[in-house]
Amino acid sequence: MVRLSDPLRIGDVTVPNRLYRAPLLECAGNGDDAVDRLIDHLEPAAASGAGLVCQGATIVRDEGGCAAPGMTRVHDPDFVSRLGRLTDRLHEYGTTVAIQLEHGGLRSMETWHAGYRDEHPDLRQLAVSRPPALLRALDRLGFLGYDPHVLTTAEVYDLADDFGRAAGHAADAGYDLIHLAGANMGIVHQFLSPFYNRRDDEFGDGVRFLEVVHDAVRDHAGDVPLLTKVPAETAAPPVVRRRLSRADAVEICRRLDGTGYDALVPVSGSVFWDMSIVRGRFPARAWRDEGFREGYAEAFGGRLRAGLVALANRVQARWYDFDPAWNADLCRSVRDAVSVPVCCEGGIRERPRIDRLLGDACDMVGMARPFYAEPELPARLLADAEASAVCASCNNCAVPQVTGAPGVCRTPAVLEEVGRLRKAGAYDRDS
Template identity: 85%
Template sequence: MARLSSPVRIGDLTVPNRLYRAPLLECAGNGDGAVDDLIDALEPAAAAGAGLICQGATVVRGEGGCAAPGMTRVHDPAFVADCTRLTDRLHDHGSTVAIQLEHGGLRSMETWHAEYRRANPELQQLAVSRPPPPLRALDRLGFLSYDPHVLSTAEVYDLAADFGRAAGYAADAGYDLIHLAGANMGIVHQFLSPFYNRRDDEFGDGVRFLDAVHDAVRAHAGDVPLLTKVPAETAAPPVVRRRLSREDTVDVCRRLADIGYDALVPVSGSVFWDMSIVRGAYPARAWHDEQFRAGYAAAFGGRLRAGLVALANRAESWWYDFDPAWNADLCRRVRDAVSVPVLCEGGIRDRSHIDALLGDACDMVGMARPFYAEPELPARLLADDRASAVCDSCNNCAVPQVTGAPGVCRTPAVLDEVGRLRKAGAYDRD
């Protein structure tokens, strides 16, 4: 019987337990002090006992492709080599470390961030195919701005090679696993999705891109374990007819396991970058906080448009209400179909729920947003089978990140409870 404290093998790597910090946006960037910021963000989870720490989405090219402000780029071998300080620090605590590689494609800031577009007018989005009609309509209405460059076949291979080179730099810097950002409307998702991918070459089969990335990673990083998120577009609006069903996603996962991916992270969501990936309450505190209003206006092209985005956010919060462990059923279907470890994340909060999932729906369990409130959360979850994260899924941590603000908990009641637990010694370890 799988237990949270028991080790698990991913490829040739032994992860010391089955709890992981899922990828989050650390907002470290690449400037002076970036590696120190990453250490500050990630070390508490390692010190608290998490078996695996996933550094959040990092961009594999030197320009374009950032989906949000503050993302770190890993195209420069000198910068990544300095991350050895990070991996050494996390290894000292007994944790293993993954880096998530990303390119935003049509989701990049050059699409949606008005101020960034004005400052970088020469940037084009990388596109798998011509943007779908709903996105072109938003472009005509002025909410998005598309000037896409559809990748040629040769350029797709070049992009796969960039993923491989970044993986090689990371392996040399001591990262134990390579994690692809294969969902949330990033470019890997766009290759897999029939909503985005209407190519007529070999990459019209989106798995072929992940096959090419696998080969590039192996060429540059050897046998470092490789895992990826795999999306199911089950939360897409009914008007979107070309989408990935659960059955499609299970089939994609079978193929990826056959290609040689060492672990899989199935996640359900929409074809868009919306609240289907961060289900929970409308973040009223964040939207109405005066310190962020100028940043929202800069991002969305004025206060009126920012208000319309907030209104859409409110509507989505009704549609995508919080659902505990919302990916569990999809993970269970994938686990029944493949022989590699399956990782489950999304809406997992309770230790009792974790114990029920392990060995049934998945082989490892991850959390993301709860770490903004409790950086040392693993200490409680590993020690107490009745423990529960204090995060209330209000999303006040996430929305300000569009302004470049760091991801931190801003909800007083939650922070008060964290303070009480800290005073009681709940995060202390022997």
């Protein structure tokens, strides 16, 4: 029987237990206070016992590629060296630390954020292929703005090397693992997906890009363990016929196991950046908040368009309702097919469910949004076999991030419960 408190070997690194803080948007940027802001976000998870703490998606190039405001860039070795203060701090608690590397490609702010496009009129999206017809239609309607630069074969190799260089800088700064943002419509996902990838060179096989990234990471960062998310586009709308099936995702994972990836994170979602990746209730409080109205208007190109986005958000919330542990079946299929650890995240909230998943569907369990409400959540989950996260999956934490606001819980009932638990000493590790 696998227990949550059991250590796990990933590559040459031993993770002290099987609970991890999954990557989230920290919105820390690259300013003078960036390291302190990251410490504020990540230290509570380490201090409360998480076996692995994953820093959220960080961009491997010096311009473009950010999927949301305030994302941190890790192209500059001088800046990344300052992050050694973060890894040193987290290591004091005995945890392991990962950094997630990302480039948004067609999902970048230069596509969807109207204000950012106005400020950067010459910035083009990096694209695997010409954008699909459905996305071009949204461009013609004015909701998105595409001026893509389709990568040449040589430029794909350059991009893979940028991932490798960023991994090398991170390893030098003390990060224990490298985590690739392989899903949620980032550029790695775009290489893997037949919806996006219509190339006629070697990278028409999207796994080839991940193979080249693996080699680049090994060249720059040595044997630092490497893991990636792998998408199945099973939540895509029926009109999208070219997409990744569950069988496709399992086969991709099998190939990456053979390539030398040290762990895999299978996830299901849509081909679009929508609520299939943050399933739950419509975030009515976030959309009503007057403090964010101007930010929404700037992001989406006016109040009317922001209102239409909110309407689409409401429809998606009904279409992609919350489903506990929605990636478990996919993870189970992958675990049966590979020899490396499989990590499961997405809709996991209760310790009893975690105990059932471990050793069956996966080898390690991660949570993301619940950490916005409970930064010290591991203390409760590790100590109490009946504990549940108080996160209501309402997504009021996520929507304001399009304005650059930090990811924090904004739901009064949830915050009241957190306060009650704190008063009761539930987050005291010695209690």
